[in-house]
Amino acid sequence: MFESLQGRVAIVTGATRGIGLGIAQRFAAAGIQVLVVSRVQEDADRVAARIGAGATGFAADVSDKTACQAMAEAAMLRYGQIDILAANAGIFPSVALADMTVEQFDSVMATNVRSTFLCTQVVLPYMKARQFGRIVLTSSITGPVTGFPGWSHYAASKAAQLGFMRTAALEVARDGITVNAVMPGNIRTEGLDGMGAEYQAQMAASIPTGVLGEVADIANAALFFASLEASFITGQGLIIDGGQVLPESAAALV
Numbered sequence: 001m002f003e004s005l006q007g008r009v010a011i012v013t014g015a016t017r018g019i020g021l022g023i024a025q026r027f028a029a030a031g032i033q034v035l036v037v038s039r040v041q042e043d044a045d046r047v048a049a050r051i052g053a054g055a056t057g058f059a060a061d062v063s064d065k066t067a068c069q070a071m072a073e074a075a076m077l078r079y080g081q082i083d084i085l086a087a088n089a090g091i092f093p094s095v096a097l098a099d100m101t102v103e104q105f106d107s108v109m110a111t112n113v114r115s116t117f118l119c120t121q122v123v124l125p126y127m128k129a130r131q132f133g134r135i136v137l138t139s140s141i142t143g144p145v146t147g148f149p150g151w152s153h154y155a156a157s158k159a160a161q162l163g164f165m166r167t168a169a170l171e172v173a174r175d176g177i178t179v180n181a182v183m184p185g186n187i188r189t190e191g192l193d194g195m196g197a198e199y200q201a202q203m204a205a206s207i208p209t210g211v212l213g214e215v216a217d218i219a220n221a222a223l224f225f226a227s228l229e230a231s232f233i234t235g236q237g238l239i240i241d242g243g244q245v246l247p248e249s250a251a252a253l254v
């Protein structure tokens with residue numbers, strides 16, 4: 001079986017809701033101590049108290065360099081080491097390309113891509129010092145594999161994360177650090193709830209398994225990338241989507 005991750009330390013961003021919360025809970029259940037990060041301190045504290053296992057809440061806007069540095073320093077102060085980063089925080093506001101403003105485009109890129117760079121950069125010195133690290137990005141099928149009207153900025157950001165991942169993985173490969181990505185399909189989260197029941201029904205109908213994914217489906221994959229046994233896997237994206245990207249057409253859905 002897998003070696004224990006008991007006592008390891010993870011930073012999980014966007015951990016107060018949805019997929020990030022699922023990852024934080026799964027990590028804690030595996031004995032990992034989690035710095036629970038979102039922009040709202042009281043939400044982060046509430047989730048940390050709920051998941052237990054030595055978890056601590058920390059408020060940071062991950063698109064901001066100073067906040068990211070403070071986040072890594074807080075983890076070091078509290079736990080003395082950083083073994084795992086789950087860079088998961090992300091936003092997905094929908095707006096048609098014709099109406100998209102520069103501010104809307106930049107906001108999505110800052111939260112989804114700049115944060116990936118900043119969160120990775122701030123943990124690297126601590127991981128390199130111990131010659132061990134597991135970095136798990138939350139990308140998506142949207143952008144790297146598929147498209148969806150209203151999400152051209154989001155799709156670009158999720159594809160950019162994978163480009164970042166491949167080069168980052170090379171730069172740290174000799175330091176015992178891996179960089180991989182989970183690529184969720186449509187997962188039931190508060191964020192997805194905001195898209196409305198009709199969208200969710202439409203999506204479920206396009207998934208070969210017939211149901212939306214659960215946050216645990218993504219969290220289990222993130223835990224695998226974080227495991228000691230995944231040491232020879234780096235620069236890889238794993239699609240977790242119930243087969244959503246497989247059908248060539250609606251006729252292929254049986």
Ligand code: NAP
Pocket residue numbers: 013014015016017018019020037038039040043060061062063088089090091092111138139140141183184185186187188189190191192
């Ligand atoms: P969600 O339910 O909306 O949760 C987003 C989390 O990120 C919250 O904890 C939020 O807390 C935090 N967050 C947002 N902006 C932040 C910022 N600037 N700094 C720090 N924290 C921030 O989202 P989700 O559906 O779980 O999605 C999580 C990730 O999965 C995203 O990267 C998304 O692109 C990806 N994804 C989701 C799906 C899906 O079906 N749900 C599919 C593919 C990929 P605050 O707002 O309080 O800061």
